[in-house]
Amino acid sequence: MKNQKGFSLIELLIVVVIIGIIAAIAIPNLLAARRSANEGSAISSLRTTHGAEMTYQATTGAGNYGTLANLMAGNLVDSVLGVGTKSGYTFTVSTQPLGPGTPATFAASAVPVTATGITQTGTRDFGISTDGVLYQGAAGTITHAGGVLSGGSPLNN
Numbered sequence: 699m700k701n702q703k704g705f706s707l708i709e710l711l712i713v714v715v716i717i718g719i720i721a722a723i724a725i726p727n728l729l730a731a732r733r734s735a736n737e738g739s740a741i742s743s744l745r746t747t748h749g750a751e752m753t754y755q756a757t758t759g760a761g762n763y764g765t766l767a768n769l770m771a772g773n774l775v776d777s778v779l780g781v782g783t784k785s786g787y788t789f790t791v792s793t794q795p796l797g798p799g800t801p802a803t804f805a806a807s808a809v810p811v812t813a814t815g816i817t818q819t820g821t822r823d824f825g826i827s828t829d830g831v832l833y834q835g836a837a838g839t840i841t842h843a844g845g846v847l848s849g850g851s852p853l854n855n
Contacts, residue, residue, distance in 0.1 A: 729816065732786075736820050739785035740808035741853070744826045747791065747806045750774035751828075761796040763804035763828075763845070786811050786819025794845030803828045803845030813837035825850055 747766075753774055754764045764772070766789060770780025778784045787808040796802040805827040810820030814837075823840035825833045827847040833840060835850030842848065 733818060733820055736786040736810070737822060737824075740787040740789075740820065740824050741832065743779050743784055743787070743789060744806055744808055744824055744832060746775060746779065747789070748826050748830055751791075751804050751806075755802065759802075762802045763791075763793045765793065766791050783811065787824075790842070792842045792845055801828075805842035805845050805847035807840050807842050807847070809840075810837055823850065824853070 747769070750769045750772075751763045754769055754772055755761060758764075758772055759768075766775065766780050766782055769775045769791075770777060779789060782789050788811055789806065789808050791804060791806045794800070794803040805825060807823060807825040809823050810818065812818045813820065821837060823835050823837055825835075825840040825842060825847045827842070828845070832853045833847060833850035834853045840847065840850040
């Protein structure tokens with residue numbers, strides 16, 4: 699009789715099946731946590747953008763608000779946010795300059811880079827405007843033009 703040491707094929711297959719079950723449970727939760735972290739980052743980045751816009755308007759903007767490039771050039775936002783894509787979201791800003799009898803305004807939005815499928819980076823759009831109220835909506839519902847934000851509902855925070 700030979701003295702064989704090691705695992706049998708059945709034992710190895712059982713271990714592989716157990717690892718597969720654990721992965722099937724863990725991977726969806728990991729993806730959901732990543733989406734949630736991206737959304738939290740987008741909210742924080744929009745609040746940073748709002749503060750940067752207020753600083754820009756009061757200092758170098760001569761009463762007007764700036765684009766992301768203006769804010770980055772003034773060292774008011776970091777270079778990642780200033781380029782317009784951060785943590786799976788695309789950021790855009792529109793402005794309305796100061797005019798006779800009209801105040802300057804701005805609106806900024808964060809839209810997921812990928813809004814559907816297993817690789818989605820977020821499920822909601824976010825927006826903020828001159829008044830500082832943060833809005834949220836399903837992907838594709840928040841828009842802005844000429845410094846005016848439209849769509850979504852206020853985020854309860």
